[in-house]
Amino acid sequence: MTTPAAVIVDAAAYARAVEDAVGAAAAYYTGGTSPLDDDAYDRLVRGIADWEADHPDQVLPGSPTGKVAGGAVEGDVPHTVPMLSLDNVFSAEEFTAWTAALARRTGRDTTRFSVGPKLDGLAIAARYNGGRLTRLITRGDGTAGEDVSHAIGTVEGLPERLAEPVTLEVRGEVLMTAAQFEYANEVRTGHGGQPFANPRNAAAGTLRAKERVYTVPMTFFGYGLLPLPDTDRALAERLDELAHSELMDLAAGLGVHTSARTAVPDTVAETPEQVLDRVKEIAAVRAELPFGIDGIVVKADLAADRRAAGSGSRAPRWAVAYKLPAVEKITRLLEVEWNVGRTGIIAPRAVLEPVVIDGSTITYATLHNPADITRRDLRLGDHVMVHRAGDVIPRVEAPVAHLRTGEERPIEFPGHCPRCGSDIDTGEERWRCAQGRNCHLVASLAYAAGRDQLDIEGLGTTRVVQLVDAGLVADLADLFALRRDQLLALERMGETSTDNLLAAIERAKAQPLSRVLCALGVRGTGRSMSRRIARHFATMDHIRAADTDAMQQVEGIGAEKAPSIVAELAELAPLIDKLAAAGVTMTEPGAVPPAAEAAPDGRSGAGAPAEDGPLAGMTVVVTGAMTGSLEKLSRNEMNELVERAGGRSSSSVSRRTTLVVAGEGAGAKRAKAEQLGIRLAAPDEFAALVAGLLA
Template structure:
């Protein structure tokens, strides 16, 4: 992903060049005025690169309005002069372009840079916060780089930007105002409740909200500092020495003052000694991008040492000692053509957007999730709308919002189904997610195929085609019926010989012995998955204890809150007849090694009595450890899927995690392990091969 270059738009003549300049200037003005824009980031970048390419070949025809020599900023015009020019950053889009930049920088300063700082490029609005003797006095947007707009009315409303620093210094903190994913969702709820159109994306939402002075509501935003400098004209020694500090030291000082920085996030700023180390960090941040609670559109790389920065100097638009390594766009604007209504294995009726195909992050996107009918109504989506579509990594594409200012008046309302689109039954609309009143029986084949999957009951030989046969033959009306199948019934099916029949019966017999966690997962309770099913099973130990739990007791399980608990309890009650049938058929209803909760306290019996132990009193080998698995898992344990490894970790007392951090206890690194292994090494975290891990838990598994 980090090697992809954003291609330049092809500009063939002076007329096309002039049109491109006009389009880019208007888009920038609209975005920096109120957070709206007719262009997405990728289209904007392509046009700018096309303009740069044209101007390189036609230097005598450069228009005065061209964006290439100007700072991109918070307002086209500003009335508050900056103490030091607040410049933009030039961009690179590939390792080759970055390497060329480092070579150019080395030639400029006379030697190779031996220390770079590497930080995420936050996708928000750049501002300067001025503090006098530790008190926040003024907040200014970037503007045209020399002067910006005073937005001091927002002081006190932005998380991470303290009104009083920890020390009474006179300094200017520069950084980015943005909305986290949760803040963006909340902002859209508040905005639509007041009759406004939903924001198209978090960046536009923060840009428009920061300037809003007369709204009837406020929305939360977050600040991340990325710069610290003294205010000229002050004679505060602690502030003046900031000019001599490396950038990484400045960020540590900002954090000590109480300013929010990326240090506490999953992608903290780091230093690197070589271009190769920088590119490795770029790959790490890119890999974590989809998991972050805020948007980033690249990585900022700077010469860390103050002496190198001073030697490199700055141009009129950007410093020569810093560059932005842009990542592929994760948001594009396209059109909503249709809405499909699909029924899932539990009977949930889910809307899916059919889009005019658009390429995002190297993939052609034709469909996107729409969550539920209420989400469609809240976002005021209409057929024919231009919509902002978001995709990051393997995350399912989703529609953020309609781009309302591009509406033509031809858009049409989205029709909601009045009956189940699969079976024609009534629809239960009492919850946000609508459900067919036939529940799992509406899509029985999907429910049974899921239950038989490798990560659930692992019933070998019971694939989709076989499930269809059983359902159509009337031999399986629910999951429990699978365990009462006879040899004669199976032999009566087409293409079922004696060997395949005996193999399937043997697989069903093994499935009866699966632990409770897998049985619970096979039931497909809404709001739970593989990991949550394991947590519930380990906490309660038996199905009887699970079924006896009320919402308050269910909340004792990690990850189950006040909203999810009543839903899980209600659905387990709904599933009672099926669970009884499964138990009667001999399916296991206990979790090996787990201890039921204390009937008197509601807490696990071993909660205050030392580390967890197995039923025979043996201590769990991974007690208290957070374990990350990366690479292929082969060797002494056999070839295990990621879910099987996570299941093994949690059964052995550990906690499985998908990302490496300072809290990680152990990283199991198999063949092909990449950035997660490298990060573990840099943090000094214990590493183990799959075979070493097998030895660690041998007594427990054996």
């Protein structure tokens, strides 16, 4: 969808818009902050451009439409070749119009395109002399930039020495990955500073910082190579003649980090239609990337086409940025709500001034935990940066501290559980009601009875409320002690519904250990983790006997998660004893206890996929709606099926994935599998693979 332009009604509004846009650009390019988010800035600049198109005789000399991005910044290091920014398109129609203009300039009906992610960071030029990195320069006003060579050695992917002793310039983008951004904010707030609003601002501010008492990592992605005055003549001629795709291969060979090692590598497209297909593929996996992108860069790949197209004063005519809808917006934090989850976790939720992000109106966002609120120094009334990508729950990134007016108020933390009034356990970052899951007994029991846990048909939330209100159940084990006469005494419980419910409860006793463990709702575990733990230890006794070190032997459980799992299992001991006494299964079919087998790496063989199953040694991701014989299986049951067949189920596609089962409506995960060359299987093909287990 095309980003709408800001409406400018007269010359005075135009002048204010130019002032606002230039000021926002200056704030970002000097300190990494801005009063406008990307979407607001794009709308403002498009409005300015529309006004100027209708009033060409009134264009102000300071207009951002005639400047390279970052042009408000003065630089003292001249660029040997202007470091231009890119023009934007916001729709397939605008892109098609751009390709038509490119064809007119090159004299070719079709050309070859290089297509890759538009990284959301700060453009820099890295100069190498004899293979050694000697200077880093920002884009500045496009003709000269700032010297930020003090950052040499702090940017991952930008080697201090190339693989060959060549003299040339590498151009690219410095950014922070999601993990680097989180670490940067922890370090920055730990030293008394304000948290960064987002990774882009963090990278811009960090790159320029000269006298900080701490350093934080950043990442570089190269997107261009060009000769310097001292470059060997043969190499200079070669750089001028290589296609862009070949230049990127050369950069990677020299040791420069490029998009080639990501899930969205630059690719070559032969037609505009192929470019648009690639745009859709990259957009589909955007939410899963470990770094931010705000669009897709499309370039004429061949050197001859680039020369024929030429460049304007602010942007090349042979390249364009296909902008994607914004995933971040600035809005105001109005209130904080405190909700209690089924395990007693007390979670803060931000109430926001409504804001539209990527087509959805956002009024609530996650705030993680009280420690996160304190670390980010959030206050009621703050302007905050809100992030949403794909189906990910919106989250508050940080306050936009420079927009504070002084009227913001501290966020009050609850002194007692907001649900039941009990004390609060504040010993961990995630606060918890002292009553634990008993604080929210109805939600806890309804969850345990769910299809992917004990699968007790007929025991929905309404029925659980009845049982709790009648005093018949005080914990999960009490379900298995229910009598027929007790149920018949309840309202709307006839003989048939009573007998059906008792039969479903009896069947639940035979559910495997993995489902029982999941039903307990141990913090830090879920359906897949419960299966891993059950398959690793084989019996509940072995699980309960495991200490922190033993628990860390389970794949996916690290030093941070293991202690809380062990502690909560100890806390649940009386309930587990009651469940075992009631006849609930405490073993995992087919799993081998840890002491019975040891793997070469020191991990026990328990929980390893079966060596003789049809999916032995395979990592399988299931996505989309299943059909045919798989249609009635839940996603959890599909994952269980994968593991019974000897495979390992996973929720995300990576280079370690062996097979992706793609049903109807499979989107981002299918696209990523295609990009990585991972085998795809339709539901009927997968059903044939595991036919012997579908009885």
